[in-house]
Amino acid sequence: MHILEELYEMTAFSSLGQQPGVLLMLLVGFVLLYLGIAKKYEPLLLVPIGFGVILANLPGGGMGVVSADLIHLPNDRYMNLFEIGSEYGIMNYLYYALIKTGFLPPIIFMGVGALTDFGPMLRNLRLAFFGAAAQIGIFTVLLGAIAMGFTPQEAGSLGIIGGADGPTAIYTTIMLAPHLLGPIAIAAYSYMALVPVIIPLVAKALMTKKEFKINMKQQDKLYPPKHKIKNLKLAKILFPIILGVVVAFFVPSSVPLLGMLLFGNLIKELGSITSRLADAATGPIMNTATIFLGLAVGATMTHDVFLKGQTLGIIVGGFLAFAISIAGGILAVKAYNLFSKKKINPLIGATGLSAVPMASRVANELALKYDSSNHVLQYCMASNISGVIGSAVAAGVLISMLQ
Amino acid sequence: MHILEELYEMTAFSSLGQQPGVLLMLLVGFVLLYLGIAKKYEPLLLVPIGFGVILANLPGGGMGVVSADLIHLPNDRYMNLFEIGSEYGIMNYLYYALIKTGFLPPIIFMGVGALTDFGPMLRNLRLAFFGAAAQIGIFTVLLGAIAMGFTPQEAGSLGIIGGADGPTAIYTTIMLAPHLLGPIAIAAYSYMALVPVIIPLVAKALMTKKEFKINMKQQDKLYPPKHKIKNLKLAKILFPIILGVVVAFFVPSSVPLLGMLLFGNLIKELGSITSRLADAATGPIMNTATIFLGLAVGATMTHDVFLKGQTLGIIVGGFLAFAISIAGGILAVKAYNLFSKKKINPLIGATGLSAVPMASRVANELALKYDSSNHVLQYCMASNISGVIGSAVAAGVLISMLQ
Amino acid sequence: MHILEELYEMTAFSSLGQQPGVLLMLLVGFVLLYLGIAKKYEPLLLVPIGFGVILANLPGGGMGVVSADLIHLPNDRYMNLFEIGSEYGIMNYLYYALIKTGFLPPIIFMGVGALTDFGPMLRNLRLAFFGAAAQIGIFTVLLGAIAMGFTPQEAGSLGIIGGADGPTAIYTTIMLAPHLLGPIAIAAYSYMALVPVIIPLVAKALMTKKEFKINMKQQDKLYPPKHKIKNLKLAKILFPIILGVVVAFFVPSSVPLLGMLLFGNLIKELGSITSRLADAATGPIMNTATIFLGLAVGATMTHDVFLKGQTLGIIVGGFLAFAISIAGGILAVKAYNLFSKKKINPLIGATGLSAVPMASRVANELALKYDSSNHVLQYCMASNISGVIGSAVAAGVLISMLQ
Amino acid sequence: MSENFQEALTLMAVGMLTVFVILLLVVVLGNAIIMFVNRFFPETESKLSNTSPPGQVDRKHLAVIAAAVSVVTGGRGRVLKVEKEG
Amino acid sequence: MSENFQEALTLMAVGMLTVFVILLLVVVLGNAIIMFVNRFFPETESKLSNTSPPGQVDRKHLAVIAAAVSVVTGGRGRVLKVEKEG
Amino acid sequence: MSENFQEALTLMAVGMLTVFVILLLVVVLGNAIIMFVNRFFPETESKLSNTSPPGQVDRKHLAVIAAAVSVVTGGRGRVLKVEKEG
Ligand code: NA
Ligand code: NA
């Protein structure tokens, strides 16, 4: 009898009665795993996040991230990492060491930079400008969210989903509203995975058949660009250095993200002399960061934090931010076409999101459906890559003005 | 004269006189290196541990792990990692950041999971049950150790050596009796390396010639299993997810170990969609963790901590735990055979240890000696892998009831 | 109007007026990038350092390393890493977690060890002795720097540049004079990159034509060495173990560096049984360490720390230390030749620096210029590798007597 | 009998019981998963694994080339298409 | 209108303005870099990339051998020179 | 002469003396190890290195195949056995 009592004490059933939300959270975890595995929505992130959700919500396992209040000590001090790890276990150690300090998103951005090729953008620089318009969803949803009762910090974190950039969304949320990290990260990555659905939806609603058929190569022939790049390699080395300095002057708060992105890009473009570093940045560093980021973000989603009306608001608001950003990009191109002889396919505005290179591929397929000779991939990549810069800049503005 | 004095002050000879145990510890370090290098006993662990022992005991080098008392501050607070690193150097930094927080063993378990194939177990599920009996050595030695005067926490850490699983033994010891970490880690890994000696020893003592010759494939033909697996890939994906949830409900305290093991296994079974993560888990993450774990565990073995009667007790007790576990597995199969028509080779009980896949290989060779057509490897792997789960569960019970 | 004001506030222009040194520091960053990229001077280090300088000095980005005073709390305590990361951002997190604790240099030395082959040194052991004379620049410049008004700690850090070993210079400076870390790291790596210029310069000034032509192979034939190594593999395994113990007895404070170097070398020499560890040490661990070391060292060079007269002193003093070390090695061989029948090419003294294997290659080419059959590479490697040990020992002496 | 020893006996009972229950669950759950999979998703492996297109013979050569390219380019280059000339 | 909403409108204006300015700068700087490069360093790529010596045919074989050596030796061995025997 | 300078001179003496002593020890120990090895374990290298079985010719091909398999399978696949068909 005594033994069975001890056994029951040890199991999680005792605590389950008090926390019925746990079962719902397990379901959330399963759904995320299903999306990642069967639907292949960003599996590199959704599988760790989903598994993290399951681990975090199993009562008694001590794998859920605890509230920052619990590590806050008197006199405005905080528990140290050794104490956090010893007291609250591995997931809180990962979360407070690597996520809450804002460490991993810039590290991942370094890897993203080392995987990014600014070539297509340099070859069609003018199109980069349309990466700006596609940030409008961020600020529109920010407005709406404040009207709905979110705090400005929460609203900014919600809006940034419209930037279509996972690490940027996570970084902004850590800085402004860390209690919303779980749902915002999931919304960001899920909608990025849904780009093949959302872009056609918005594009078909806003574009005419004729616009789908605008052929960029023909336009280039009719109105040829001014100059060819005679030394692309050198241009690609100078670009991240100079851009880094200039962006940093204008939006210093975007430096942790953009600076690391451009550093990663530089060590990639330098080729063999720094390939050891670029390989490390895109391989072990980025993969390890992805595992720990995914698990720890999942572990923040304990039932008491996640099961709130806000979460639903984030899911709806995130979708709106995404759709409005795409629409903004499309409309900006349409407006441009009103005044320019050289027409631009509005799909290039739609790819002003980040979501590189998936957005461009989707837009390209869409264009090919209307005209099987209309390859717009390289043009889309220009605004697509500039969209990464755009949303990082938007994040910097939000952080500097709301933090 | 003054210069020679300064010189003598700087060398370690001055402190050597006060600590004669140092020479003995250097000898221990050399023996461990010898076992790892010349005898090839788990060199991946014993070489770093052995070198760590040597570095830690060289007086004045500051490479030995200091007592937790020294980092304990008033008001139940602890020095932070920056202070520990600055004050006590690189080894204490590694130890208090990665080991004492219980961080590395789950991380290594993630890698172990990504290297584990549950296929053989799923194909012979019934045999998995015998992984339970092989944990009896843990609790028997726990009893004996308490009778000998060890505290329950120390006895639990000593017993867990019988689980034949390095990371599990280390994790349990960190949680229950960190001052015994060095000798327990060494005993665990040394006996794992001695599996080719210990299994035949115990098996020959307890099994008849007839039992050695029980041919599992013949038995399968005589009494065919109920169902074949029609989609092994999917089964192997579902298994870690569902097992994770169920185990976590029953033994929450085993979640840090088993949860990470199953996560590692999941990202491996998902194949290409998460292979970047699985590669990181089994490659850079696991290898780096192994280096730091080995060096830091070795560095805990300073002469004042290691040269005690307890250490001898651990070495003897650990061996007993190991042998009793093997015996438990064998006897459980023999008991089963009394009541079942379909006979099982008792060697499959002997492999209910962890020590994957060495235990299975040793058992297979042993069976082949008695009957050169009796391949039992796949059957042994079933109980072998379940033994990993079994000892992690046992560890969870010990931690939850003794911590 | 209000909007423009907000915009201006956000940009860095407002703070630029107060800190004109920033522009100078950007120039320093560009020069370092130019040296690393176009001149290929140690690009693995100078590119991250250069980029780190740029990031750190862009006002408002929060990427510069802050003074240790700011993390010093009352009662001799320090902010913890979580607080540092949250308050001062990613670069301070990296710096205070990995650099200021002295963690990364030994980790890099582990990788250096796993890339080092002691074979050439064991085959020409006698030449190893000349690695000692080439440390004279360290102590000469130490003397001079104290005479110039540097504190002994600063002078020691400055002198160690003459050891021609990046990680050793960084480690010593962290321990003795962390405020000089930036310029000393840069001087150390730059002069290492300038070995092809500096060695010929010094050698031509001090050596006669006849000396350049001393043919080591002929000398070996005239006066053959006593014994051949009959089992090089075993000798190379025993060497790091035994050397580790002996050095640690004499210069315990060099253990963090030399111990890790020898551990790395051991896991390399053991071949396949520990190749997983050696691969990790030379691959992901070392590359990751290099990225973080470079960026964080660069980030220490904020304009208020760097733009001082001291920096100029370091650049001049470092060069002198380097040149005097080379001269010391050459003169030691010349002195030896006065008393020995078997002559040694003084270039072998010149390679008593670390800078492996570049110094040896330069010396070899130099020798070939004077006599196209005079291959001295293998002989130079002997003193070259012993120079790594020599400067680590010198660093140990400085740290133990000055800290 | 000391109190500690009493506790140890309880531990042994609880511990071995738990281990047996969990491994029993492993067997039961494993069988349930297999039955579930056999019933609802038999042989759909091809859907989940998107790796092996037909043309096994050429793949060998492709593999060798891919390996070479991958190592030489530091894992950055990829072989996208290989066509025979003749 | 709430104060927060007012702040949000300012944020929207400042934010979109900044994004447009920065991407305008990307365009302007990009063009400046291209013009600078075209003028002062056209076609000097060979100086910066020191990878591809002539002899393309042999390189294929070399690549295969290098790949094999690299993987077999765990990335430590390197092919320094390959010479034909005949 | 300042006190610091005095200290520096001591440092120089202690430092150079130590460096010379240690490198002397390197020479002495190195020679001792070589003599020990030559005397007690000459030419037993084959015991320690368990890598290279006979059949050097086939190994070349094996290496190429292994490299290919390793890279293609992301380092997870291993070539356990290769047999000729004929
Ligand atoms: Na974006
Ligand atoms: Na076990």
Ligand code: NA
């Ligand atoms: Na040196």
